[in-house]
Amino acid sequence: MIENVLSPAELAKLRDIAARAQFVDGKISAMGSTVKNNVRVGDQNAHRQAAQIMIEALYRNEDFRVFAFPKSISQPLLTRYDSGMHYGIHVDSAFMPAGERSLRSDLSCTVFISDDSDYGGGELRISLGSYDVKVKGKAGSAIIYPSTTIHEVESVTSGSRLIGLVFIESRVANxxxxxxxxxxxxxxxxxxxxxxxxxxxxxxxxxxxxxxxxxxxx
CATH class of the missing domain: 1.20.5 (Single alpha-helices involved in coiled-coils or other helix-helix interfaces)
Known part of the structure; x- marks a missing residue:
């Protein structure tokens, strides 16, 4: 877990963007999925504004740079889980769109925008070999994990879980x-x-x- 990736001002701006933006069914990026139940920002202007804030925050963070050795990252996507929403067990796609090219998803990153006290449930559960790790980060923090892992977002029981979702192609693939x-x-x-x-x-x-x-x- 990387703490304080986003400043309080950036958190406030992202929450304001999300409050005014239109959200659409998250299945638009995973057609035919039977396990995905969330919504993602559908307003392109809002998407660009939010993505720029998160990109700048990630790249200025030394812990992110040293852990991920980023070669390329996808535009961070504002994603929301309202009460009853979840994302069942899955593995992220090997290649993700990144502008005019595709990037290889070596690492997945969740940037927490809602505080962990703002919603019930909604833990990110990551399977690491013979054991599972459950993550529910504080607002402004980020968790980075291998995209090759089986993981899920457990059902939100109350409130709303607002995050930024990022995929990273590392300079060191192994x-x-x-x-x-x-x-x-x-x-x-x-x-x-x-x-x-x-x-x-x-x-x-x-x-x-x-x-x-x-x-x-x-």
Whole structure:
């Protein structure tokens, strides 16, 4: 979980955009789905405004950049779950539209716009091997998880769950390699002041050469 991705001002703006926007059936992006029951913003002007706010917030967040190594991200989509709505177990599509090209969905990201106290139920449940993780983030936070996982949004029992939904193509497609690199960069950030310059330079050499070996610059 990444805290404070969105500022209070950005949260207020996104909520205002959502309050004035038209929403349409979420199945428009998953025709024939029997498990999807939500609504998404249908107003293109509102979509562009909201997407720009979330894109800027994500890219300025160092934790997001270091964890995801983003090569390309989809336009964040305002999505709402009202009482009784849910999204049953599913796996995200391998390729997503991103302007004039498609991106490979390595990572999925939920940006929480409603506060967790604004609605009942609505947990994001992610299956990770033999155990499940349930997530219900505070307003302004974001959760990033592999798009390859089976996951669902459990039924909202009261209120409304407003989120931004983002798909990320990473420069490091392999999940294990990406996680190892992320951990190395995190260790470097935490320990940098305690290292002498020679040791820190050696760590940087490992980081950057692994990124060269595993990463996609294009």
């Amino acid at each position: 999940t294990e390699q990406r996680e190892l690199l992320s951990e190395l960069f995190e260790i470097g950030a935490i320990q940098a002041e305690k290292m002498d310059i020679a040791t820190y330079t050696r760590l940087q050499r490992v980081q950057e050469n692994l990124l060269r070996a595993w990463g996609d610059p294009d």
